Amino acid sequence: MLWETFLLALQAILRNSMRSFLTVLGIVIGVAAVIAMVTVGQGSADQVTADVEKLGSNIVMVIPGQDAMRGGPSGLAPQPFSMKDNDAVEALSPVAVAAPISQGRERAVFGNENWRTDITGTDNRYFEAAQWELERGRLFEDGEIKSGKAVCVIGETVRDKLFGNADPLGETIRIKSMSCEVIGLTKSKGASTFGSDQDDFVIMPIKTYFRRVAGNNDVGLIFASIRDGASIPDAMDDVSALMRERRLIGVGEEDDFEVMDMEQLTTMLTGITGILTGLLAAVAAVSLLVGGIGIMNIMLVSVTERTREIGIRLAVGAQARQVLMQFLVEAIVLSLFGGLIGIFLGLGLGLLGSSYLNVPFQPQVSIILLAFGFSAAVGVVFGYFPARRAARMSPIDSLRHE
Amino acid sequence: MADPTPLIALIGIWRTYGTGEATVHALAGIDLTIDRGEFVAIMGPSGSGKSTAMNIIGCLDAPTAGHYLFDGVEVAGLTRDQRALLRRHYLGFVFQGYNLLARTSALKNVELPLIYKGLPRAERIALAMEALEKVGLADRAHHDPSQLSGGQQQRVAIARALAGKPRVMLADEPTGNLDTKRSIEIMKVLERLNGEDGLTIVMVTHEEDMAQFSNRLIWMVDGKIARDEPTRKVA
Numbered sequence A: 001m002l003w004e005t006f007l008l009a010l011q012a013i014l015r016n017s018m019r020s021f022l023t024v025l026g027i028v029i030g031v032a033a034v035i036a037m038v039t040v041g042q043g044s045a046d047q048v049t050a051d052v053e054k055l056g057s058n059i060v061m062v063i064p065g066q067d068a069m070r071g072g073p074s075g076l077a078p079q080p081f082s083m084k085d086n087d088a089v090e091a092l093s094p095v096a097v098a099a100p101i102s103q104g105r106e107r108a109v110f111g112n113e114n115w116r117t118d119i120t121g122t123d124n125r126y127f128e129a130a131q132w133e134l135e136r137g138r139l140f141e142d143g144e145i146k147s148g149k150a151v152c153v154i155g156e157t158v159r160d161k162l163f164g165n166a167d168p169l170g171e172t173i174r175i176k177s178m179s180c181e182v183i184g185l186t187k188s189k190g191a192s193t194f195g196s197d198q199d200d201f202v203i204m205p206i207k208t209y210f211r212r213v214a215g216n217n218d219v220g221l222i223f224a225s226i227r228d229g230a231s232i233p234d235a236m237d238d239v240s241a242l243m244r245e246r247r248l249i250g251v252g253e254e255d256d257f258e259v260m261d262m263e264q265l266t267t268m269l270t271g272i273t274g275i276l277t278g279l280l281a282a283v284a285a286v287s288l289l290v291g292g293i294g295i296m297n298i299m300l301v302s303v304t305e306r307t308r309e310i311g312i313r314l315a316v317g318a319q320a321r322q323v324l325m326q327f328l329v330e331a332i333v334l335s336l337f338g339g340l341i342g343i344f345l346g347l348g349l350g351l352l353g354s355s356y357l358n359v360p361f362q363p364q365v366s367i368i369l370l371a372f373g374f375s376a377a378v379g380v381v382f383g384y385f386p387a388r389r390a391a392r393m394s395p396i397d398s399l400r401h402e
Numbered sequence B: 001m002a003d004p005t006p007l008i009a010l011i012g013i014w015r016t017y018g019t020g021e022a023t024v025h026a027l028a029g030i031d032l033t034i035d036r037g038e039f040v041a042i043m044g045p046s047g048s049g050k051s052t053a054m055n056i057i058g059c060l061d062a063p064t065a066g067h068y069l070f071d072g073v074e075v076a077g078l079t080r081d082q083r084a085l086l087r088r089h090y091l092g093f094v095f096q097g098y099n100l101l102a103r104t105s106a107l108k109n110v111e112l113p114l115i116y117k118g119l120p121r122a123e124r125i126a127l128a129m130e131a132l133e134k135v136g137l138a139d140r141a142h143h144d145p146s147q148l149s150g151g152q153q154q155r156v157a158i159a160r161a162l163a164g165k166p167r168v169m170l171a172d173e174p175t176g177n178l179d180t181k182r183s184i185e186i187m188k189v190l191e192r193l194n195g196e197d198g199l200t201i202v203m204v205t206h207e208e209d210m211a212q213f214s215n216r217l218i219w220m221v222d223g224k225i226a227r228d229e230p231t232r233k234v235a
Helices: A002-015 A017-055 A083-091 A124-129 A142-147 A156-163 A206-214 A232-246 A262-305 A307-315 A320-357 A365-391 A395-400 B050-057 B080-090 B106-117 B121-134 B150-163 B180-197
Strands: A059-064 A095-110 A113-122 A134-137 A151-154 A172-175 A178-186 A201-205 A221-226 A257-261 B008-017 B024-034 B039-043 B065-070 B091-094 B168-172 B200-204 B216-221 B224-230
Touching (some): A002 A017, A002 A320, A017 A365, A083 A095, A095 A156, A095 A206, A113 A124, A113 A206, A124 A221, A151 A172, A201 A206, A221 A232, A232 A257, A257 A262, A262 A307, A262 A365, A307 A320, A307 A395, A320 A365, A320 B080, B024 B050, B039 B050, B039 B180, B050 B168, B050 B200, B080 B091, B080 B106, B091 B150, B106 B121, B106 B150, B121 B150, B150 B180, B168 B180, B180 B200
Parallel strands (some): A113 A201, A151 A178, B039 B216, B091 B168
Antiparallel strands (some): A059 A221, A059 A257, A095 A172, A095 A221, A172 A178, B008 B065, B216 B224
């Protein structure tokens, strides 16, 4: 009987295939949006994790100021670190290498070309800790680091923007008032998960950066790698204790710096994707609601159109419950059709989006099942009222209906 | 008489619509018994209550007061769903406007009541084909109503009423939409079903000629039975 009812519903839907399709469009859009967004979101999150893992899970970053993770106001401008802070961190036993980093955005000029990019002052320890490799050229020599010589290593994007097809090695680029010789080119890493270009930078010795670009000796970030086998939480505690001591923070006072490991960094980065996914889910919920009302509307039309059919069914012995089931199943099948189309459309969009953003395609079985269940629920909720109306019809009146 | 209980017994049946000033008595205390194997025609002017009587006999409607014994069982107080079950198992309907499902083959139309009887598909098809053969339309089983003439459509409707092997067939102006030639064809089918298979038939009509195919004619006026007599055929 249920199978018969299902076939009957299928027939009724296919009889008005165009109308049925337009009816379920709201469901299609809602489901497709959720599926696409969750798929791409999950892919992005996985990519972030992979990106961070590429940096090495043994990385700890120390940043001046609090609330960096929460993005809130930090009150007073935080006191920056110094080169001595970096050396002290590196002296800790669990720390393998610590690199001081200072960054700013400046315009780099070569000939007629110019390009605004991240200028990073650091030393060779950064390349070691972050596992950067050179495509061509060389890293800084000790003398260059000590004397703060005007030499730099550039990323692929900067090379492309300033030099085009020309060879950058040995050429001189201008940053602010300084002329700087290009000695190395890093291997391209491509776009990151959030579309930010990971090859868009100029790296120079930190002393050069202090003197010629920043005009102060402030270290903005300490980038430390932890020895193999050492506990990262313990290392973070050591760094924290060291910095509290060096920055004269009393017992009971809060840190005015932050120590982050890669796990926290991942959480912070994937949190953004989570917010976007949540927003879209809300939009999708509205779309499903509108879609459900559309189904209710068309089912009411259908019930009115088929008054005689209902009369015939009642006359030959259909009970109210059976007529109710017939129209309810029809609404559910209609809604499930919308859900199915939406799932395929969403997966298609997810595939497109994933390949466009260069993240792995990660279809989530759980969200697909959820979408399917949700569209069935929409059918039940919005199909019930029209179906009840059909079931309550009087056989005599509906047979007379013109 | 093998079975003394009449198939249909209406005792003091009233059917009242509206309240207060606007009260209309469509049926005003009807007594009527119909035995197995009878072919009864109900006639009467518009508003005489013949359709209401038909609806009550057919359990599409419930009387306001009175008793209705169907095969000796009181059915006047049944609920909507109980009446549906009664229709499903014991009654077959033929309407003036054929009332076939559009874009649905003759066979599927005839199968419809059997679906509600819960019969398996193979049995449904066998019974439906048997019913279509009885009305001479076995070769049109897979035609849609739109591909059939009015007379053929009404014969499909008769087959649908027959398919479930009902105790009574109720026909509400079965020839109302047909010309005389087709009407006579339909009446001959009913006459044969009554004569050969002993099917009990209750028919409402406003055509005297058609009523003469039955055995008994009941004439209604103002919600009451004015005459109840055998037709010329019998007399």
